[in-house]
Amino acid sequence: MVTLEDVARHAGVSLATASRVLNGSTRQVGASLRVKVELAAAQLGYRTNVAAQTLARGASNVVGLVVHDLTDPYFAAIADGAMRVAEEQGLMVMIGTTHRDPQREIAYVSTLNAQRVRAVLLVGSRVADEQLTRQLREELDRYRETGGRVACVGQDLLGVDAVVPDNRLGAAALARALAGLGHRSFAVLAGPERLIAPMDRVAGFADALEELGLPAPLVLHGSFDREGGYAAATQVSGVTCVFAVTDVMAVGALAAFRDRGIRVPEDVSVAGFDDISTLRDLVPSLSTVRLPLAEMGARALEMALAPDEGARAQVVTGEVILRESTRALG
Amino acid sequence: MVTLEDVARHAGVSLATASRVLNGSTRQVGASLRVKVELAAAQLGYRTNVAAQTLARGASNVVGLVVHDLTDPYFAAIADGAMRVAEEQGLMVMIGTTHRDPQREIAYVSTLNAQRVRAVLLVGSRVADEQLTRQLREELDRYRETGGRVACVGQDLLGVDAVVPDNRLGAAALARALAGLGHRSFAVLAGPERLIAPMDRVAGFADALEELGLPAPLVLHGSFDREGGYAAATQVSGVTCVFAVTDVMAVGALAAFRDRGIRVPEDVSVAGFDDISTLRDLVPSLSTVRLPLAEMGARALEMALAPDEGARAQVVTGEVILRESTRALG
DNA sequence: AACCTCCCGGAAAGCGTTTTCCAAAGTCTG
DNA sequence: CAGACTTTGGAAAACGCTTTCCGGGAGGTT
Secondary structure, three states: OOOHHHHHHHHOOOHHHHHHHHOOOOOOOOHHHHHHHHHHHHHHOOOOOHHHHHHHHOOOOEEEEEEOOOOOHHHHHHHHHHHHHHHHOOOEEEEEEOOOOHHHHHHHHHHHHHOOOOEEEEEOOOEOOHHHHHHHHHHHHHHHHOOOEEEEEOOOOOOOEEEEEOHHHHHHHHHHHHHHOOOOOEEEEOOOOOEHHHHHHHHHHHHHHHHOOOOOOEEEOOOOOHHHHHHHHHOOOOOOEEEEOOHHHHHHHHHHHHHHOOOOOOOOEEEOOEOOHHHOOOOOOOEEEEOOHHHHHHHHHHHHHOOOOOOOEEEEOOEEEOOOOOOOOO | OOOHHHHHHHHOOOHHHHHHHHOOOOOOOOHHHHHHHHHHHHHHOOOOOHHHHHHHHOOOOEEEEEEOOOOOHHHHHHHHHHHHHHHHOOOEEEEEEOOOOHHHHHHHHHHHHHOOOOEEEEEOOOEOOHHHHHHHHHHHHHHHHOOOEEEEEOOOOOOOEEEEEOHHHHHHHHHHHHHHOOOOOEEEEOOOOOEHHHHHHHHHHHHHHHHOOOOOOEEEOOOOOHHHHHHHHHOOOOOOEEEEOOHHHHHHHHHHHHHHOOOOOOOOEEEOOEOOHHHOOOOOOOEEEEOOHHHHHHHHHHHHHOOOOOOOEEEEOOEEEOOOOOOOOO
């Protein structure tokens, strides 16, 4: 393994000079020495030892990303956005997937802290559990005490920078749009009861219906994925419109209705939330609330990296998009 | 920042002892001291500085993953499989996305080398370009010279461990299956001309047709994504069956046919390759060649991590799955 | 010419671990 | 109970880089 010292010796300069030439520094190095060093480095095939660099500098050039499930296009989109800004800033990205296990999320924060990553992004909704939240916060505080930066995407965690969609507002807008199509009876496929983001969407949706003087929707809980949507949709009957709190769940619902011989949108309308682009080719195309997922990931990382102090929250508002899966009633 | 030295002092033991207790070692430490150290660490909130550890140990506990595009479910599935084994082995994963830029792939290998990652996984097909391949190989060799381990997924790179689908065989089997349905005239949506994996699929498909005494397919090139499939499909006419070398491209083709008013499978049959699970709810459901993507990622990482020397290649064979997008003729 | 500044190169002190040696204290054997 | 092992704890030398501090030379000003 060729070290900086080898390069320095080979170039006939000091370690300090070699370091200044190769690994960036505020200090200038004279042209002749600079060339010698660069040549030596190239000849020997020198590669900086990042661990040593990190140790000496006291700061690494990697950021951490904690997501629930990378194969879920929602998370993939956000991760992609974040990775784009990481790349711009010359940072590497370390990813951990929790598979929706809160303990794992906490463990990852701890590990990323040990790695002394520059920032960590927590992506996705968390369950409303006193103890887990406290544990997570403790871990985050420990990390931040020593200069770590944290931001959340998709869910607010008090005292932490966050980029969050206005779930209530988006869901309410969707409810009004669907009511505008003439729908009066609704079901909501709601995801797990304790998960915060979906519950906000349910609440926003229900509140808007109430304001419009419409009957409260039938709320069905299920897991926060395609299967949950499918399972919940099998229990739906007697409504003209179904709101799945997630596009992914809506896909499950679509499948369930197809299997049951219920036509969408002729027999029942279906709407989702998120506007996952991988899903744009579904038939019928899905009405939804568009969220700029990649941008959210990007903004969150930018925010976490920004030197500015104080917890900030950026709220992004979703845009209702009506497509083929919802139809206007007579 | 609390260091191991702080912990040692607080516990009244030496640095060596503290290290042995907290960060794993072959050496035993007496029960009483062990407890003292653990207590001190917990009280002070000690977190190992991984950079220092890596430097001292000369080996990190992270692996690198280089993919083209994380939002493409093909890569997400493979990455997910690899991450599962990383998690099992207590390794962190660093991901780089090249966005199909070969230079970027090379740059990532270099960066991951600098990080002294334990292994790097190169996922996805590469272009057949002399010079780029040589550059990549040089970078890989440099990495491997110093103990780095490398494995490829989805594409063979001579001299490197690899888990690859048998693209020719899979495509040939698909061709035979489609011919078995009565199809005689085919188009192939083939992706970029220089990309190796898709070209193998095209070749396997064409060879099988020839063996069957059927006319050669119309081969249309395009980009290796949904848009490429869409664009290529707009030029298709006069065939009863279209083979897109990728499910993702097949989705584009489906969309194109829909826009052109061409019904699938009534007017034309469409088949893909990969069996992306996110796409299972498409209507019509896609005939394809199933590849165990997650498992491929997992096996590749296991192979890279295994101490055994010598380049090995694991070939996985695809399984033809006929669904609704292909129909039997007369 | 004397004095001040700047600039650039090098020596060396860290950064926080791991690990190799030693030494001391047990634990066995015969 | 002496000698030979085996454990267990500690001192200190790496690991490969960054950065502070110093000194010397070049250039500019009176």
